[in-house]
Amino acid sequence: MKEQKKLSKGIRVLIYIGILISVIVGIFLFSYLGTSVKEENTEIQKNKRIVVLVSIDGLGSNLLSSTNTPFLQSLIDDKEILSTLEMKTLVQSETMPSHISMVTGLTQNHHGFYTNTLEEDTPILDKDTIFDYALDNGYSYYAFLTKSKLIYLLGGKEGENIVIKEEYSDTVMDDIDTMVEDEEERILVFIHLKDIDSYGHEYGWESKEQLSVLKELDRELELMVDDFRDEYSDYERYFIFTADHGGEGKQHSDGCYDCRRIPFILFNDDSPSYNFKNFTFSIYDVACVVLKLMHVTETEHLDCVLDTDFSIVNEEFGI
Numbered sequence: 001m002k003e004q005k006k007l008s009k010g011i012r013v014l015i016y017i018g019i020l021i022s023v024i025v026g027i028f029l030f031s032y033l034g035t036s037v038k039e040e041n042t043e044i045q046k047n048k049r050i051v052v053l054v055s056i057d058g059l060g061s062n063l064l065s066s067t068n069t070p071f072l073q074s075l076i077d078d079k080e081i082l083s084t085l086e087m088k089t090l091v092q093s094e095t096m097p098s099h100i101s102m103v104t105g106l107t108q109n110h111h112g113f114y115t116n117t118l119e120e121d122t123p124i125l126d127k128d129t130i131f132d133y134a135l136d137n138g139y140s141y142y143a144f145l146t147k148s149k150l151i152y153l154l155g156g157k158e159g160e161n162i163v164i165k166e167e168y169s170d171t172v173m174d175d176i177d178t179m180v181e182d183e184e185e186r187i188l189v190f191i192h193l194k195d196i197d198s199y200g201h202e203y204g205w206e207s208k209e210q211l212s213v214l215k216e217l218d219r220e221l222e223l224m225v226d227d228f229r230d231e232y233s234d235y236e237r238y239f240i241f242t243a244d245h246g247g248e249g250k251q252h253s254d255g256c257y258d259c260r261r262i263p264f265i266l267f268n269d270d271s272p273s274y275n276f277k278n279f280t281f282s283i284y285d286v287a288c289v290v291l292k293l294m295h296v297t298e299t300e301h302l303d304c305v306l307d308t309d310f311s312i313v314n315e316e317f318g319i
């Protein structure tokens with residue numbers, strides 16, 4: 001009896017050891033397989049995408065030149081990059097209505113905003129914006145604003161992803177860097193920079209003061225692109241550089257030729273490029289380009305249209 005007990009105890013110990021070994025081997029196999037599945041996912045997720053829309057307040061097309069804005073001009077001169085200097089902003093060439101068209105894809109008639117100020121009793125924007133479409137389509141978004149009234153564009157949204165800092169671009173680049181996190185796979189970033197507009201009102205459009213601040217801004221933009229390139233090296237990266245209006249003398253509100261003529265540049269940094277070129281469009285079409293880059297296809301209800309030539313060169317990216 002005693003011997004039998006001893007024997008069965010021995011067997012039990014053996015069984016326990018066996019179970020323990022199986023568990024250890026199981027855990028090892030599981031974590032190994034887990035890693036390889038993860039690696040496979042990283043391969044698949046090369047379609048990470050960041051779309052950065054930069055609105056340079058007051059940047060009329062006539063302010064760009066190879067000597068003063070070498071970075072932006074190099075993008076314009078690049079045949080692979082979509083750009084036009086002939087985009088038109090609204091006849092009421094002012095910051096608020098123009099930006100509302102830019103982010104809603106609607107004409108001024110359809111968004112119905114006719115002042116350039118935000119009053120306490122102004123109702124919240126009730127039209128869908130690129131930020132709403134971003135959220136509906138699996139994108140996280142960030143908005144960096146250097147004029148507080150532009151908070152209106154967010155339609156009442158709040159959060160750490162919205163930053164208002166009424167400063168010039170030479171002091172906000174670090175804030176932009178800190179604001180945008182690379183934890184998400186699909187990111188929309190909206191950046192508003194006020195320098196050119198402020199210097200225009202103070203010293204005049206095309207004044208040496210304004211041009212000199214623009215030269216500095218051009219450098220900042222190039223550094224900003226470099227930063228995004230480093231931080232988002234495994235993302236498809238798209239940068240749109242555009243404006244809400246230009247200006248003439250010390251104003252821009254009357255729809256003058258240089259007030260309405262603004263640049264549009266779509267810089268696809270190391271990403272699939274588009275074969276559209278030599279067309280003109282209006283500020284509300286910017287929204288459609290952003291939506292296209294975010295793979296949002298239902299835009300028929302908007303005023304913005306995508307030129308039929310707006311198609312991807314490399315179809316395999318599936319944009």
Ligand SMILES: [Zn+2]
Binds near residue numbers: 058095201
């Ligand atoms: Zn202004």
